[in-house]
Amino acid sequence: MASNTPDVRIHVEESASYNSHTLAYIHQAAERGVYDIRGLGAKRHVPTFDDLVFLTASASRYPLEGYREKCVTKTLLGTRKAERPIELETPITIAGMSFGSISANVKEAIGRAATEIGTSTTTGDGGMTPEERQSSKTLVYQCLPSRYGFNPEDLLKADAIEIVLGQGAKPGGGGMLLGLKVSPRVAEMRTLPEGIDQRSACRHPDWTGPDDLAIKIGELREITDWKVPIYVKLGATRVKDDVKLAVKAGADVVVVDGMQGGTAATQQVFIEHTGIPTLPAVRLAVEALEEMNVVGQVQLIVSGGIRNGADVAKALALGADAVAIGQGVLMALGCNSSTWETDGKKVDATQGYEKLETRVGSCHHCQSGLCPVGITTQDEELEKRLDPAWGARRLNNYLQVLTMELTTLARACGKSNVHHLEREDLVALTVEAAAMAKLPLAGTDWIPGV
Amino acid sequence: MASVNQTVQLDLANQSVREVNQFLHQDFDDGNAHYIEILHPDGNHSIGVGLDADADIDIRGHAGYYVAGMNRQARVTIHGNVGWSVAENIMSGSVRVKGNASQCAAASGHGGLVVIEGDASSRCGISMKGVDIVVGGSVGHLSGFMAQAGRMVICGDADAGLGDSIYEAVIYVAGKIHGLGADARKEPMSAEDVAAVTELLEQAQLQHDPQKFKRIASARTLYHWNADVEQEY
Numbered sequence: 001m002a003s004n005t006p007d008v009r010i011h012v013e014e015s016a017s018y019n020s021h022t023l024a025y026i027h028q029a030a031e032r033g034v035y036d037i038r039g040l041g042a043k044r045h046v047p048t049f050d051d052l053v054f055l056t057a058s059a060s061r062y063p064l065e066g067y068r069e070k071c072v073t074k075t076l077l078g079t080r081k082a083e084r085p086i087e088l089e090t091p092i093t094i095a096g097m098s099f100g101s102i103s104a105n106v107k108e109a110i111g112r113a114a115t116e117i118g119t120s121t122t123t124g125d126g127g128m129t130p131e132e133r134q135s136s137k138t139l140v141y142q143c144l145p146s147r148y149g150f151n152p153e154d155l156l157k158a159d160a161i162e163i164v165l166g167q168g169a170k171p172g173g174g175g176m177l178l179g180l181k182v183s184p185r186v187a188e189m190r191t192l193p194e195g196i197d198q199r200s201a202c203r204h205p206d207w208t209g210p211d212d213l214a215i216k217i218g219e220l221r222e223i224t225d226w227k228v229p230i231y232v233k234l235g236a237t238r239v240k241d242d243v244k245l246a247v248k249a250g251a252d253v254v255v256v257d258g259m260q261g262g263t264a265a266t267q268q269v270f271i272e273h274t275g276i277p278t279l280p281a282v283r284l285a286v287e288a289l290e291e292m293n294v295v296g297q298v299q300l301i302v303s304g305g306i307r308n309g310a311d312v313a314k315a316l317a318l319g320a321d322a323v324a325i326g327q328g329v330l331m332a333l334g335c336n337s338s339t340w341e342t343d344g345k346k347v348d349a350t351q352g353y354e355k356l357e358t359r360v361g362s363c364h365h366c367q368s369g370l371c372p373v374g375i376t377t378q379d380e381e382l383e384k385r386l387d388p389a390w391g392a393r394r395l396n397n398y399l400q401v402l403t404m405e406l407t408t409l410a411r412a413c414g415k416s417n418v419h420h421l422e423r424e425d426l427v428a429l430t431v432e433a434a435a436m437a438k439l440p441l442a443g444t445d446w447i448p449g450v
Numbered sequence: 451m452a453s454v455n456q457t458v459q460l461d462l463a464n465q466s467v468r469e470v471n472q473f474l475h476q477d478f479d480d481g482n483a484h485y486i487e488i489l490h491p492d493g494n495h496s497i498g499v500g501l502d503a504d505a506d507i508d509i510r511g512h513a514g515y516y517v518a519g520m521n522r523q524a525r526v527t528i529h530g531n532v533g534w535s536v537a538e539n540i541m542s543g544s545v546r547v548k549g550n551a552s553q554c555a556a557a558s559g560h561g562g563l564v565v566i567e568g569d570a571s572s573r574c575g576i577s578m579k580g581v582d583i584v585v586g587g588s589v590g591h592l593s594g595f596m597a598q599a600g601r602m603v604i605c606g607d608a609d610a611g612l613g614d615s616i617y618e619a620v621i622y623v624a625g626k627i628h629g630l631g632a633d634a635r636k637e638p639m640s641a642e643d644v645a646a647v648t649e650l651l652e653q654a655q656l657q658h659d660p661q662k663f664k665r666i667a668s669a670r671t672l673y674h675w676n677a678d679v680e681q682e683y
Contacts, residue, residue, distance in 0.1 A: 034675055146577070147539065147558040147577055147579070150539060150558070151520075151539070151541060151560065152500055152502070152520040152522060152539070152541060153541075155500075155520070156500075178675075179674060190598075191560070191579040191580060191598045191599050192598060192617060192618075193617070193618060193673070196617075196673040196674065197673065197674050197675050199596075199615070201577065201596060205538075205554060205557040205558050205573070205576040205577040205595075205596075206516075206534065206535035206538040206539075206554045206557040206558065206576075207515075207534065207535065207554075212515070212534070215495050215496070215514075215515045215516065215534075216516075218495055218496050218516075219495070219496040219499050219515070219516040219519050219538075222467065222468065222471045222496040222499045222500065223471075223499050223500030223519070223520055224500070225471070225472055225475060226468070
């Protein structure tokens with residue numbers, strides 16, 4: 001007769017602390033003696049904008065007709081001190097991504113799509129390429145700690161300058177570009193030998209601390225004759241203090257990048273274990289601006305895991321003026337797709353993923369330079385897989401969908417301007433999200449911690 | 451403002467830095483020689499930044515941060531001491547400090563020549579990308595940190611951490627080195643090195659024996675990730 005009692009001789013329960021994931025990590029660390037480096041952003045679960053919902057109009061609020069009535073999306077950035085603020089057709093901007101991490105074709109595709117949509121693109125570590133300047137109507141020029149390719153000629157071509165203090169994926173850490181991606185062109189732009197594993201500094205070479213930042217901003221204003229706005233980008237850690245210091249230093253725009261933000265390559269331990277999620281980061285940044293009494297003078301751009309129009313709408317409702325997207329842009333261009341396209345025909349890319357010992361949908365090997373769909377690569381053959389015109393069309397579609405979703409939600413909340421979305425339009429679905437965003441838990445008046 | 455076709459005197463006692471810089475940003479490319487004198491710098495920051503002018507500029511006194519930052523073409527002389535990051539990101543031309551320089555002199559400089567006749571504080575030549583630097587006195591700690599390209603001549607001593615994580619730049623030191631940074635090493639001086647030091651000293655108009663200099667360059671052990679490289683955590 002069969003027994004229902006488990007066979008205690010075969011104990012198969014997986015340890016919660018030392019599960020298969022942890023075991024694989026330990027075994028790999030022991031075997032290789034080096035830590036994991038990868039691309040993209042945090043993969044762990046954190047409270048996100050998905051944990052918020054809109055209280056759209058009903059009897060107590062008056063909605064706007066979704067297909068007919070105007071809903072303004074125009075966005076002004078850098079109104080505080082610059083002679084020429086940035087005027088965009090949508091509050092959805094493209095985050096900084098370096099030439100080196102992504103190919104020149106991708107830079108061109110992004111520039112074309114952004115120009116068609118009426119938004120801005122941003123350079124990255126490695127300087128400004130002619131392709132992106134030519135294709136981007138509005139281009140933000142990053143001033144990074146490495147200063148790779150940074151020069152006054154390009155500075156004067158920029159429509160805005162973004163001083164990067166940190167990134168959501170690796171706040172407090174520098175970047176890296178492994179040797180496979182340091183092609184002759186990348187090496188020349190960065191003044192480095194070809195093929196070396198390149199390290200980007202984590203601190204700026206010419207200033208330290210918030211008082212110096214004010215002087216640095218002053219220098220850049222003087223060089224550009226006070227014409228263009230100056231952004232300061234922060235990885236989301238001590239958000240309230242950092243935003244206040246950036247404002248005090250004279251920033252026109254503050255960019256706050258939450259922990260879900262992506263990177264081309266950094267240590268896994270950074271990506272998963274540093275910074276705070278975008279959701280509380282927005283709230284803290286807005287509180288800082290309110291306490292400094294600069295709402296409306298200093299604009300806030302939020303980035304880190306912005307994926308769809310709902311995310312954009314929620315960020316705006318919480319007080320952001322605009323968002324910036326990086327990973328979503330790459331995915332619109334085919335990141336983690338099973339195919340790439342040439343002459344209208346789809347070509348299977350799965351073998352490329354297998355070579356990287358990963359699979360479609362899970363790839364984060366941007367650091368390798370062997371991107372199967374030709375996005376995060378400097379390999380001459382691989383980069384041909386991304387046709388700039390095709391990529392621009394896809395990205396244009398994606399950005400349009402996001403903007404339409406944004407206006408759909410804004411109209412449903414009775415707003416004729418997406419910038420009129422407000423905190424009162426939102427509630428939280430979880431206690432964690434309610435506490436982080438300081439919004440009431442749905443169906444209650446309860447805001448944890450208030 | 452006076453015309454740029456004549457010797458110009460700008461006085462920061464009466465004009466703002468912004469006004470002075472906007473004047474200096476005019477198009478000087480008219481084939482004439484230009485000489486500009488800036489009086490009463492009084493420690494102001496960002497004097498003469500973003501210049502792209504075939505001009506000789508004398509700053510009469512002490513200047514603050516970023517004097518002659520991102521310079522192109524212009525030949526700037528500061529008759530005094532300077533604050534942080536003099537000639538940061540210089541592309542071409544020359545910047546001469548008659549006194550001492552604070553931290554990060556010529557940081558991330560791409561080209562041109564920077565001469566500090568006195569001492570330079572820490573991180574002199576940090577992230578340098580092709581600039582030539584000559585320091586008449588000594589330099590502070592971590593000078594030449596992550597220096598990518600270019601040459602730095604130090605006529606005095608160098609504090610600890612010299613050339614830490616250096617790439618392809620070369621550092622020449624006449625005096626005592628109080629410790630090298632990671633991946634920096636002393637190498638033999640070749641005839642080319644002596645010639646390079648001789649040339650740079652001549653350009654800097656400084657008198658020292660080129661034979662007394664030591665060459666510091668990258669051991670290139672950090673160029674590729676390697677778990678076995680001896681490193682400090």
